[in-house]
Structure formats: structure tokens, C-alpha cells
């Protein structure tokens with residue numbers, strides 16, 4: 575497998591207000607530092623790290639929503655210079671148009687791509703069916719549950735046929751049962767479509783269940799602490815993966831790597847609150 579994405583010594587520094595200094599003074603804040611890793615074409619990589627370690631910053635950089643302060647990010651060997659249809663992003667909040675139906679939400683984006691009406695309708699139906707929403711095409715977002723809305727958001731991203739799907743805690747706002755259902759559906763979709771997926775999460779179980787590899791980040795400034803090959807995906811898909819010994823083992827390994835980082839992040843948070 576070839577490299578689809580390469581982070582080449584990437585750092586991101588934000589300018590923030592300096593509350594210790596005179597009014598209007600700014601200081602620099604390093605959100606992520608020297609991030610260096612790659613993602614293979616067709617790979618499902620999950621990325622886990624403590625709160626505030628720079629996970630969303632990393633995904634925003636990949637999405638081209640912001641630029642690195644130093645280093646570069648390559649997609650198919652070329653530097654990312656902004657957002658593009660080659661990358662679809664799914665956020666925690668569904669961001670659907672409330673005045674459009676499930677189908678209309680998907681068709682809208684396709685229209686801007688210049689796809690003819692009939693084809694737009696067919697594509698929207700196909701992807702709604704892929705995420706298990708056949709029969710819900712004409713429902714408006716307020717007529718759908720949280721899980722259904724997130725399914726529409728995933729279908730909308732897939733309908734653009736991006737090479738890469740970037741997912742920023744897409745299931746965090748859902749109840750536990752819906753989350754587990756969507757996780758297994760996402761794995762099936764990935765197996766069918768073979769998209770390259772980068773999936774950000776706070777949850778160790780989610781990271782282990784989904785990722786072929788699991789990248790663990792340090793607390794701030796965030797960098798990649800270790801990337802673990804996840805043996806779980808080589809076991810039979812027939813069984814309930816979450817109850818296997820491989821799952822428990824992988825979970826334990828990730829928690830060992832994360833424990834120290836989580837406690838560092840909590841110390842930072844306390845310091846920030848008392849400053």
C-alpha cells in the first residue's frame with residue numbers, strides 16, 4: 575500500500591491573548607509539535623488523545639481549513655493547499671440544512687459539482703441506502719433522530735466520492751447503543767468503499783474497535799506518541815469484536831500509553847483554571 579497522507583514534521587502555533595500582560599498583548603501557543611507520520615491508501619487510522627492535545631487541529635490541517643506553521647502535509651505526494659473535494663469531513667455536529675430533506679441535503683452538494691438532476695437523485699438514494707436510511711429520503715432533519723442525522727452527514731460526505739474521509743468525533747453526541755451501531759456500520763462502509771479514513775476520538779474502545787492502526791497522541795503540545803498495529807481486525811468479523819481477548823489486550827495497551835498523557839492534560843487544565 576502506498577502512502578495517501580504524510581505529515582512531515584508538522585507544527586501549529588496559535589497566537590492567543592496574553593492575560594498576564596497589558597491589554598492587547600499576544601503570546602504564542604503551540605497546539606501540535608513535530609507531528610510526523612503517514613496513512614496508507616485505504617487504511618482506517620484512528621487517532622486518540624487526551625482533551626486539548628490537538629486532535630481537531632490536526633484534522634483541520636488535513637482538511638485544509640488551516641495551515642501548518644512549519645512542516646508540510648502531503649496528500650498523494652502533493653502539499654495540501656486548502657479544502658478540496660478529495661477530502662470529506664464529518665464533524666460531531668451534523669451541520670445539515672434544516673430546510674432540506676435528507677435527500678435534498680445530499681443533492682445540494684452534488685448540484686455544486688455540476689451533476690445532472692436525475693443522477694443527483696440516484697446518488698443520494700444510493701448513499702442513503704448504504705447508511706441504512708432507505709425510506710427516509712423525504713424526512714427533514716427535525717424528523718430524524720441524532721443517529722439518523724449523523725448517517726445523513728456520513729452519506730453526504732461519501733456522495734462526493736472523496737478519497738479520504740476525515741471524521742472528528744462523529745459519534746460523540748450519540749447514545750451508547752446508537753454509537754455502537756454506527757461504529758459497526760462505518761466498518762462495513764469502509765470495507766465496501768475502501769476509503770482512507772482518519773477517525774478522531776476520545777474513546778479508547780472506539781479507537782480500538784475501528785482502527786487498523788491506532789495513533790496515540792501526547793498531551794499538549796500534541797505529537798504522536800506511538801502508533802499501534804491493531805491485531806483485532808485480523809480476527810474473524812463474525813464474532814462480537816468487543817468481547818474478544820484481542821480487544822481487551824489492545825484496549826489495555828492503548829490505556830497504558832494514554833494514562834500518563836491524560837493526567838498531564840488534567841494538570842494543565844487545573845493550571846489554566848487557576849491562572
Ligand SMILES: Nc1ncnc2c1ncn2[C@@H]1O[C@H](COP(=O)(O)OP(=O)(O)OP(=O)(O)O)[C@@H](O)[C@H]1O
Nearest residue numbers: 588589590603605624625626627628629630631632
Ligand atoms: N484557533 C485557535 N486559536 C487559539 N488556540 C486554539 C485554536 N484552536 C485550538 N486552539 C488550542 O489548541 C489546543 C488544541 O485544540 P484542539 O481543539 O485541536 O484539541 P482536541 O484534542 O481536539 O481537544 P478536545 O479533545 O477537547 O476536543 C487547545 O489548547 C486549544 O485551546
